[in-house]
Amino acid sequence: MGRAAAASDRFWRNVTLAPALALFVLLTALPLIELALLSFHDVDWAGGVSTWRSTGISHYVALAGDNLFRVSILNTLLFSAIAVTGEMVLGFFLALLTTSVGRGRTIYRTVFLLPILMPGIIIGAIWKLMYSFDFGVINEIVTLVGLTPRDWLGDSHFALASIIVVDIWHWTPFCFLLMLASLESLPDDVFEAAEIDGASYWQILRAITLPLMLPSILVTFVFRLILAFKVFDEVYLLTGGGPGTSTEVISFTIYRRFFTEDRVGYGAAMSVTTFVLIAILIVAVIALTRRRASTS
């Protein structure tokens, strides 16, 4: 191929990448840079014109002593840890069960796919009605089994747990689906060999299935963790962060700084700090699980 062809290749190589690059630069990199700059400023609106006032690092100093921010970070961590662990464990065992039955596999999978595809806000609306103190079906069931009906979303002892239940219901199917795909892609011959050697079901699970599935378990776990940190829709609809601060999660706190209190500089500092915290946490989780994987 001649020089003309090489030049034409380089041209098309750039042209085909350009749209994606443009979207990334204009709509992700630039906004994030602006967010970082914004976190050192206060913005005043006067007559449709915004003026930036430098505040130095004062937003970050204020953030360090902000109790609400601390509470919302802790709530988000608690929410993510419990919900994602529950989803992974349930999803894994459901996938194991599904691969062990011959018939009906596709039907179960279709049913379990349903929640993954539904809008979070609709899920919130459904569960808000189900949790209702006066006519909700949850309290009917609770009364039926002889327990006291409660105001699940309005009681600060139960609100976060109630949202975790919704999240587990919503996302266990996603973990199930990925675990199922991973289980189905495992090589059959290893299992046949183990069975011939007389290994028991639990021995095979511990010594073969789990180690082979570890990479996909890790990917699913990290993926779900990232999504769980972003939780917003359900909280917006179910509790709005209350009662008190019991379900205040980080996305919701940031939302209120920006859009109901109009404190964009402070909100930006919160966003930047949250982003750094999430990045550190994800890297730590990956490093930790990798180490566990290589030592076991």
Add this chain to the structure above:
Amino acid sequence: MSVTATRQSTFLRHALLILAAIIVLFPFLWITAAAFKTQIALLMGRVLFAPTLHNFADVLFSSTSDYVRNFTNSLIIGLASTALVLFVATLAAFSLNRMKWPNWVMHSMLGWAVIFHMVPPITLASAWYSMFRPIGLDNSYLGLILAHATLNLPMALWMMGVFVRDVPGELIEAARIAGAEIPTILARVIVPLVRPGLAATGILTFIFSWNEFPVSLTLTQRQTATVPVAIGKYAQENTIAFSGMAAASVLSMLPAVILLIIAQRFIVRGLTSGAVK
């Protein structure tokens, strides 16, 4: 294991799976039943009731309801952002995987996609809002279409990469030797071969755009509001009209249900691509 023991354990497994399926389905069935109840029947918690279409009629045709407009907005934004994402992601996936970029280019593009994916959308929403407002893109279709395309681009880039890499390199080489230019190769070789990938990516992108809430909430007003925004606001402001909310919820789930019925294969393939490899 004896035959009866095997049979018993199969029975137990199905029993557990059916229980799980009931738990998954129950909220959907309950909300659908609620949508056909009168407000009174719902508040009284009646199990047996005379079904009514009144709630649906209210949501769809009442002069105070914007639902049809919200539904149309969601369709327009979902379809347009999906088309944009597919176009951009297919080109980029081809470029990154087949055009011999230096390694650092590929790694920084995909690395950036991963990092961007970690940012809560609400943090970007505020930045987008302040960027879009001066140029009149807030409260416009175009603004939200661009935003949704950007949100879904990392996933699409990832998925289309998997599918483009599956295209045999010899096919591309053969086309080049026959004298085909890059655009021809893309249109005649790549696109026909990655069609299942386009379907999987497109369906998921559409569903995620349809479901997206925080960014739509901040970038739209009444005329451009999507379905989740309308329902979210309605549910927060109204603590009374439960049966109307149930009917609107049921209608909003229809697109995903229809896609699940006609294209389950693609959805499963899309959701699991990459995670297994």
